[in-house]
Amino acid sequence: MPNVLDIGPVNALAARTSRPITNPTVAKRYTKLASERILCNPRCFRPATEAELSAAPVWVEAALKRGETISVYQRNPAMAARLYSVARRINDVERLSAMDETAKPERTATIKEARRFLSKIANANFDDTARKALQLSDILAVWEGVADTTEMCDDQSIVLLSGRIWRRVTSLTALRAVGREFNNCLARTSRAGGYGAMLFGGTAQFWVLRDLEGVGHVVACASAPLARRFIEVKGPRNAHVPNDHPDLLQLGTLLGVRPAPPRPPSRPPLPLAPRYGEIPVIMREMLEQLQQPCRCSLCQPRAPRPTLSERLRRGGATH
Structure with a gap:
């Protein structure tokens, strides 16, 4: 030593x-x-x-x-x-x-x-x-x-109107194979933690969208045993999949997933800050309103007073 x-x-x-x-x-x-x-x-x-x-x-x-x-x-x-x-x-x-x-x-x-x-x-x-x-x-x-390799659930398939098929992932080995195909973290999952533990414990279900040639396009993770929501939805290489994807909407309808709430309306863009020497937009609008002629009764010109003959004519008198 x-x-x-x-x-x-x-x-x-x-x-x-x-x-x-x-x-x-x-x-x-x-x-x-x-x-x-x-x-x-x-x-x-x-x-x-x-x-x-x-x-x-x-x-x-x-x-x-x-x-x-x-x-x-x-x-x-x-x-x-x-x-x-x-x-x-x-x-x-x-x-x-x-x-x-x-x-x-x-x-x-x-x-x-x-x-x-x-x-x-x-x-x-x-x-x-x-x-x-x-x-x-x-x-x-x-x-x-x-x-x-033991199957955690039944092998299920959902055929869509577009011809594509949703296939359910039944085992942890199959989930890793999907991860290798999509090149994401599912390839390294295990029963000890992560998505593999969710599948093994029955708290999540996984579906893969494939075309007629068997190529995977979307992998969706939903809650289990009741599919109340989608936990995560990704494409190959973790590509983004919108919530309004037609094939995803059909899967959610069949599983009973509640639709996502609509996005709040976007706020109008704020006006640009005025440059040095420029009049702000709000002040410019106020000046334009002040420059316009006023149409109230006080500002309108008064009508000329009628003459004596006009007053007599209106009163019904004659010369």
Whole structure:
């Protein structure tokens, strides 16, 4: 084991690589195993320079007098990737040990083996831990692969008037295939989270719009078991699909999705700000109104007063 000038970066890396492990007791033990593994790898260290040794503590001077080499930690991406990989495998073993052993009797022995491995991890070294975790993790991957191909719902198809067909996605494997076809995040979904967890838990349903040649054009995610609304609707490469798409409206009508409320009317554009020296629009309109002649009774010219003869004529008198 090398004489490390500063052990802090080693312990920090070991603590970071143990974060994928949810069990705190197992994570603490793995942090110690990871730290020991880093110290045993000579590629993670380099000789200390004169500048680094100039401010070294007292024990460094004693080690130099004995002819020992003082090392400094250096970044090793391969080592970090290895530690993260083993930590994820151990977390898979934890999920395996949490399964119900009475649900499927043929899996009882493997589940008990996973629990035994976690209980004895405190006495195991890094190599044995990594080897056993890899074996149990592969078994879990096979089990989950079988579960991913299990159909969560019935295979349904809706033929539209345009000739296109809405096909419902029935399994997690089929959902990933749709994601690869549309080149979006559905290709990386899983039962642990995201849209895959929504499909696996029965809280969402997925439909794919295909033409007569089988090419996908739209993937729609609606709530389940009752389709009250569309959660998200996207085209290939996450292209935008309008809410008034005719094929989407037909699907929503058949599923019982409530139509989206109409958009509020757009506000009229505000008048442009006047430039320096210009009269504002409102003031200009007021000036134009003031310049127009007033038509009220007070401002209109008075009619001339009738003469005496006109008054007598109106009164019915004669000359």
